Amino acid sequence: MNITKAGYHGILLPDLNIGFDYSGTETQYTFISHAHADHMPRGKATHVYCTPNTHDLMRKRGFKGKADRLHFGETLTTDKARITLYPAGHILGSAMVFVESDDGNILYTGDYRTPPSPASEGFSLPEKSVDHFITEATFSLPIYKWDSHEVLGKEIRTFAIQSLEEGYTPVFLAYNLGKAQEVMHMLAPAQLPVQIHGAGYKLCDIYEQAGIDLGNYAPYDRQSCKGKVLITTNSAINNGFASNVRKKKLAYCSGWATREATRSQLTVHKLIPLSDHLDFFELINLCKKLRPQKVYITHTPNASVVQHYLDEAGIASRFLDLEMEEDD
């Protein structure tokens, strides 16, 4: 199977005329796994396929190109391959792309999470065998191991409630697509009033239409935000977001929050390692479960660690060096 990188942005199967998270026009069939900026097509020349939710999110985030919707489980047949999308559990709309061809079956994960984010359509694998497994490996070190969503959800609610009781305004630093809505979904049972930064707010109705409860929320309003639970990004907090509220407590929600150093780098009170990627152990276990002919590793500074464990498990692997963004 011929698998190549398209520069630092995207992966191509040239023999099948297929591209994944690719921005160019060289392939006839390009599949976009989800609506995060480092996977979305850059520019409007590309004609892409994606899930309806990814389509709606991309539109709200400014994608102007041509996109065809492909539902989970629905199969697109080309002259050389059959392509089906499977839920990836990363964010709403996120999909893994399963390609069946005469040269074997390929599963491209995009970004994914198993067990899935509770604010996503879940996670499921094709029943057919996977011969070539192209996987992200963002958190591919054994220092990364996630607590269950149940534990993390409780941690998030407790932080919000305690901060409010102590007279502080709790602020969750979370990426505005995916993590923000996941945090809101986890907060929902506490029924606290939430305000979210505009860039994240405009995406919320797509989540609600998909049946995900985001609780009692409103867009961020500087005048009234004090005493509400606030959700914003790390960059916004440094640019005046709620700067009029002096008593704030900040929690950083990200897989990177595993690192103690982020506490002082971002000057936050609380680190909550809530990730929308799978952890190291889940990754190795999944590779062992799938037992593909070959694993292709992307999106990681530590491919060699994964390869070391795959070597020990007798699974062949290769590193596809793609650019990664730290917005988790």
Add this chain to the structure above:
Amino acid sequence: MTDFNNSFQKLAETAQHIAESRSINRKIAICAKYFKSIDRDSNLNLAAQFLAEGAFSNLSGKRATVGSRTYSTCAANFCEIDYEKVFKPCKTALGSSSEAIEKLMHNIEAAREKRSPQKLSLADIVAIYENIAAVSSRDDKQAILRSAWKKMTPVEIKYFIRVMTRGSLRIGFESKSVVAALAQAFDKGVEAVRYAHMITGSIGRTAVLCKNNQLDEASFNLFHPLSFMLASPIESRAVENLGHYVAEEKFDGMRTQVHLSGNQVEIYSRDLNEITHSFPEIVTFFVSRNLPNLVLDGEVCVYKDEEILPFQLLQKRMGRKRPSQKIQQKYPVLFIAYDVLFYEDRPIFEKTLIERRQLLQKVSESSRLPITNQFEVTDEDSIEELFDQALAHGNEGLVLKKKKSTYEYGQRRKSWLKVKKPGGTLDTVIMYAHAGSGKRGGYYSDFTLGIRVAEDERYEEEFIPIGKAYGGYTDEEMKRLNKRIKELTVEKYGPTLGLIPEVVVELEFDDIQVNKRTKANYTLRLPRFKAIRWELGPEDTDSLKEVERLYDEKINRDRLKQDENPSFYFASKSPD
């Protein structure tokens, strides 16, 4: 089974809790509450010591020396992971071996299966440190570590390592804060606790004195070195009234403290290590002088033919157990005193500089002890003039001392101000980038700088390292630098990246020293970024020849003899 309040687990949890709190008052309150919860004196002693000093009391002189490679390979083994292929990337990602070990101990099943936490007491932990200090081979140390870790939780293991290695606990809580927490826990004044800490030299003993209302029993003992009073750079401190200060020349020597009682003499370095054996002629000087009991603060310099010679020559005398006659003759040293901290039977650091100076003069007159010359300063111009004179003497600059100040041991405030000139600058190129640790974890923040030897027939390389710098740039510059580094990386050795030499840094330093163990034969003292010169290329950097020229210039320059307006005097030659 230990009572939880006296367990190491509780100490580790408290340390973690302190780490996770942002305000210093909150940290102090957490620590104070912890100190109050401990019942026995011996446990309180250990708790304070572990948080502020390390495995052993500073007074004990004992150390549990375990290098990072020793405990890291031991941990990799314990977790059944490959040290090079797995442990090192984990350490690099976190910027901390001990944090990596904590997480691996928690996450990896093979490690979890081996551990069954036993709630070890603080005394159990000391016993383990004692065992480690008693063995010397890496295998023996690792065997002790392995069996200890089997009885600990991951957070205990992290702090066990940090206490053992005497580095910072990395919880934003240094010994000053531990002092504040003791004061709060036992309702004492911070100054009283700090004083007791200083003169007992032991935070553990101070804690016990606090708890038992015995702070006044703390007394200063001769032959226990006292932390030195330090000078702040003048540019960072506004001087309100120059008339309140006197000036002394800042010697290009080594700061030392001399303790004297009868014929017993001990000499201590700035890091409070005893270095008496390196300077027999100073000991000889004090013996049989019939002086009262004394503690003196001053500087050791190489002094020959009425000239103070550069620090580089003093280095030939440092670290020698027994300097030969020949070395002593070639590099004769002199102890020049500038302060007295203990006189006859009591410490006098609460007296003013003027009062202490009178006693120092008295000592000098009866013994010919050399003491610094003090100069009155009136305005900026007089400082300028004195500064030039100090440089002409081969000294580093001036120290301005407030006449009415007490001896603020261990403090760096504005009672003493130093006036110094940077040694110089060199245009260098970044050769290697090293992953930062602690606050800079996740970034490349330390850099090895190279000097050009491309046209130098003695070398095959284009550049060779001249120094390592890890400061002097802004956060923004560091981020830009990290981006550029990505593009220039050609090799990776664990946490270190080998780079194409492209980025030029104007490097500022205090001094140049000969160091035969380096490729360049020279090292820079206190190298730091002055500016990143994005506009320059590697061909614009300075060559090793320039380093050699600067060094020769410094060593061979003319020095004003100590005959007129001297930097110091022997009392009999007193200009007064």
